[in-house]
Amino acid sequence: MTAAAKIKNIPEHRHNLKVRRMDFEFSDDIPEFWYGNDPFRTLLMAAMSAGFPEGERFFIDSVRQFRDRITDPELQQAVSAFIGQEAHHSKEHDVLNTLMKKRGYNIGRIERGVRGAMKMFRTKFSPERQLAHTAAVEHFTALMSEQYLLNEEILSEFDPRMVTLWAWHAIEETEHKAVAFDVYKTIGGDEWTRLSAMAMASVLFVGFTSYDFYTLVRESGHAGDAKMWLKGLDYYWGRKGVFRKMIPAYLQYYRRDFHPWQHDSRAQVERIKQKYLGDKA
Ligand SMILES: [Fe+2]
Numbered sequence: 415m416t417a418a419a420k421i422k423n424i425p426e427h428r429h430n431l432k433v434r435r436m437d438f439e440f441s442d443d444i445p446e447f448w449y450g451n452d453p454f455r456t457l458l459m460a461a462m463s464a465g466f467p468e469g470e471r472f473f474i475d476s477v478r479q480f481r482d483r484i485t486d487p488e489l490q491q492a493v494s495a496f497i498g499q500e501a502h503h504s505k506e507h508d509v510l511n512t513l514m515k516k517r518g519y520n521i522g523r524i525e526r527g528v529r530g531a532m533k534m535f536r537t538k539f540s541p542e543r544q545l546a547h548t549a550a551v552e553h554f555t556a557l558m559s560e561q562y563l564l565n566e567e568i569l570s571e572f573d574p575r576m577v578t579l580w581a582w583h584a585i586e587e588t589e590h591k592a593v594a595f596d597v598y599k600t601i602g603g604d605e606w607t608r609l610s611a612m613a614m615a616s617v618l619f620v621g622f623t624s625y626d627f628y629t630l631v632r633e634s635g636h637a638g639d640a641k642m643w644l645k646g647l648d649y650y651w652g653r654k655g656v657f658r659k660m661i662p663a664y665l666q667y668y669r670r671d672f673h674p675w676q677h678d679s680r681a682q683v684e685r686i687k688q689k690y691l692g693d694k695a
């Protein structure tokens with residue numbers, strides 16, 4: 415039994431991952447604001463997308479360096495699939511990032527920033543802390559997927575040519591949400607490193623994403639658009655705001671007995687898979 419399997423209330427066979435090869439092409443007639451026809455929402459997603467390729471390469475390496483310490487065959491297989499999934503996400507988000515570059519957004523600056531931060535993590539952090547960082551950011555991507563994107567109403571607001579990228583990525587983030595976490599538990603990672611890595615990842619992720627997002631808004635010419643700011647801030651942080659609603663689920667990570675699969679999202683993901691990826695029921 416793996417260390418993670420001793421945690422209560424998690425499905426035994428939770429690692430059910432499939433590597434799906436996609437090949438997106440985004441045509442020039444996709445509107446500039448391809449999510450909700452809204453600069454705020456579109457550019458927030460674009461800021462995240464800009465950081466994905468470099469970030470995901472780091473996630474892959476941080477998990478891969480512990481591969482030979484995993485004896486559970488199911489987790490071993492999950493690690494291979496995790497690496498495959500993240501590698502494909504990087505490749506496909508590069509396609510979106512290229513589209514945004516063509517439209518005059520300085521995505522290269524964001525990429526260089528994330529590359530620099532990841533290089534610093536690789537040289538300054540222990541392998542265990544690098545893995546803890548990955549497990550922490552994977553909690554963010556799982557929250558973004560389960561509490562936000564994997565929802566038909568939300569997805570219907572994306573341009574139809576862009577929606578599959580986001581649905582596919584969110585589905586796979588949910589499928590592999592516990593892989594880095596389970597590897598961390600398997601190698602006997604300690605609680606202080608796990609929790610302090612989450613605290614640090616939260617500050618960096620929120621701080622850098624907000625800044626990068628702001629630079630894109632400035633480049634779009636909407637920085638002075640008060641109506642856009644009010645609407646966007648209300649959408650994410652207002653009384654019923656998407657991010658505000660995520661806070662309780664975010665905080666669960668700090669519990670000693672936390673495990674990503676205590677929130678069983680398989681039924682929710684299944685519906686979205688069938689609709690957007692054509693997976694069979
Ligand atoms: Fe990913």
Ligand SMILES: [Fe+2]
Nearest residue numbers: 500552555587
């Ligand atoms: Fe991921």
